Amino acid sequence: MSEILASAYEPKNVEAHWRKHWEDEHVFTPDPQAPGEPYSIVIPPPNVTGALHIGHALNLTLIDVLIRHARQLGKNVLWVPGTDHAGIATQNVVERALARENLTRHDLGREAFVERVWGWREEYGHRILDQIASLGCSVDWTRLRFTMDEGLSRAVRRVFVKLYEEGLIYKGDYIINWCSRCHTALADDEVEHENVHGHLWQVRYHVLDSDTDIIIATTRPETIPGDTAICVHPEDSRYTHLIGKYAVLPVLGRKIPIIADSYVDREFGTGALKVTPCHDHNDWMLGKRHNLEFIQVIDENGIMKSESGPYVGLTKEECRKQIVHDLEERGDLVGVSDLDHAVGHCYRCHTVVEPHVSTQWFVATTKLAKEARDAVPNLTQILPETWQKTYYHWLDTIRDWCISRQIWWGHRIPAWTCQECGQILVAEEDPTVCTKCGSSKLLQEEDVLDTWFSSSLWPFSTMGWPDETLELRRWYPTSVLITGFDIIFFWVARMMMLGLHFMHEVPFKHVYLHALVRDAEGRKMSKSTGNVIDPVVMIEKYGCDALRFTLTAFAAMGRDIRLSEDRIEGYRHFINKLWNAARFTMLNLGGEAPTPCDLGIISGVHHEWILHRLEEAKQNVRKALADYRFNDAAQTCYKFLWAEFCDWYLELVKPDMQSQDAVRKNAAKYVLYTVMREFLILLHPITPFVTAEIWQAMPVVAGEDVPELAKAAYPNERPDCLKPAQAAKMEFLQGVIVAVRTIKAELGISPGKKVHLLLQPVGDEQTSLIKANENLILTLARLEDLQVVFDHAVPKASASAVVQGCQIVVPLKGTVDLAQELARLDKQLAKLEKNLINVNKHLNDPNFLQKASSEVVERDRKLATELLDNQAKLLNMRERFAKALEETD
């Protein structure tokens, strides 16, 4: 398509073109029967209500990097895309829309409401998918799934029924977390604890048959009507004599027992605790343990029930005020103090969560949790490893999982109660008659399942389970799960539990938990703070590749990413640099692929050097990605392209391109061509669009069948191009060139001004190297001429430097300030001196000589001689220069 062209890369059309091509041609749809080691990842399904945020962008970029890289390695690769129905979140969105029409879901009724949500999903649910595509994600769109599509719903039912039959799902009364706004139960981890400024009231309870009182401390006086005991520590001498007696509930006058339990903290408050089993998780536990009465006094709307006596009908907030007032009046309020304490909030709507006793469905987790725990780290490895502990801790202290939600959008619980005989039926297919009494009066449960229930099946439900599909056989377990650490409990641990239970195999071999993306100040990005960086806007402004490269470059393991727009802009420069390096390459190739030659025996130290570096880069990128060191992979690419290929090689190859020697010219072209092409492959997983565009504009050897870049194999290693010795020679030449440039810059000689250069190399190797590469030095150092000389021929008034023993001399004419050169030399000498002192500290230490490895000692010795030699030469030149100065004075 495009010839290579504009001097600035324009991402928009390029991205649109490749995206369409990849989708239309099903480039990323694998064949389960195809050869190659299987490699699979399931997408962490974004909420169907969602819009792509920067966290998704990071997550998806990292997955795509691995996926594209795995394809390059010849694996049979599947990336399953999809979305999550997100029960509460989606229901909230639709309810808000209804509210604008002055309607509630109850006005519509369940069926119409659910239909409305489906409609909403049809209309808006594709936005996030479109955004995933715009990120360049190489997912297989033919295998797109949704947690409520037909297949996944079948999987959900199968799992529910099986677990029920195994006794791992049960229905029971339990104290759960109740959000009175969402009007549903919440699982423990859907509750966010936040410190809230509150009060601690001290209340007097009179002890029956005694003349003493007991003072308890509470943060929630409105629950006093629900008290069914007072609890003290069994060894608390202040209270031991009261254990077994009864106290009188203030205001209500009910009689409650005084019990003892070591759960009580003697240090806190008064050491005596009021127990309200229906309105506090711990009190619930105490109530169970001591067989206390359970009296619910607050209903699911936050209104006081009749059990609260005089407070019936008040909201819990009103009740608190009233009861405090009443206590005060009666003289039973002993004191009030300030207290900051943690209060649970709904993670969806941030309403204060009320512990509430109700009938719910639970998954018994003890057995499942143990299996999930034991699988790590042998079968599944969690990275960074530090999260392993967190994972263990959660599973070790896990409580049964409350899976019922009192909302309408979700998988309805497949359980029916017979209206005639009370029999509970749980079945995959909707039953028509009661299995016990034959009645057809069956009533299905109103509740739906926790969204995470279906998400927990994702790795196998998306592959067609419970059918035995080719996909499952080929790609389960998945290779790796990439997700944020914030859902390690919600999702990762539960996938482990259910995956192991139903597939008898872990759902993934690795779990890579990436960081959170924060703003430049380290704050969490949120709409309310107004500090969000919108990936869609960033793609629009800087191009997708710039965004992807930035995210990859910052994805160091175990660390949060502080992102700011500047950085994305900065990496756009890198993309542009690549673009221009490619333009240069194309221009010089002249639209034709060069004739291949044997790169292992190519002559020219610059060629050998860049080929050597390319081999290193190939190894580094591959190794980095195998270890999930994304930032290292990006860094390697950045450095290779900019600091080596562009800054040096492209300059070095220019003289070759001007050459009349056809063989030399072709060899240079072929190296240029090869390095560019292989580098495009290395970079492609990180920046797929720009690399694909350049790749396909590159000339091709006639008759050669070159695949598009997305299908190109990772370049083979070329061991005969690994030449550290040759690379070192290049480094010497670079040193000489830099030395001349530095002299010019520091002495205020215009860089364009051509100067004479005298070199006094040490040894034949340096001498011949310089002679062989004279043109190269002339060009890059911008010289008038270059001479290899000996001491006596060196003009006294010269600037000088030493590189690996080779003396570098630039004769100065009267135009420069000679004193500056003296200062410059002194600076160099000071540096040398410092290094020498350091090395000698080692070499003068007998312990070092004796105990350090011989390699290290040898290296230091060599270094010391080198430094000493350089110092001597520099000193010598300084002396002569000083003399010259005197003479001119």
Add this chain to the structure above:
RNA sequence: GGGCAGUUAGCUCAGUUGGUAGAGCACCGCCUUCACACGGCGGGGGUCGUAGGUUCAAGUCCUGUACUGCCCACCA
């Protein structure tokens, strides 16, 4: 209360088995050099939070400590 991270150049961060501190951005100076000013060349800048310990040698290992952040948790 427990656990886990982080603390390295002005800023954001690398630093894989311990062997003379690195990058990008920012900054300073020079340069309209025929791929690129989204550029080129050169330069300045760090006693690696702090106190100890192990070692011939510590940013790197161990212990204590300070600060910041995160997670978990039943202090009513």
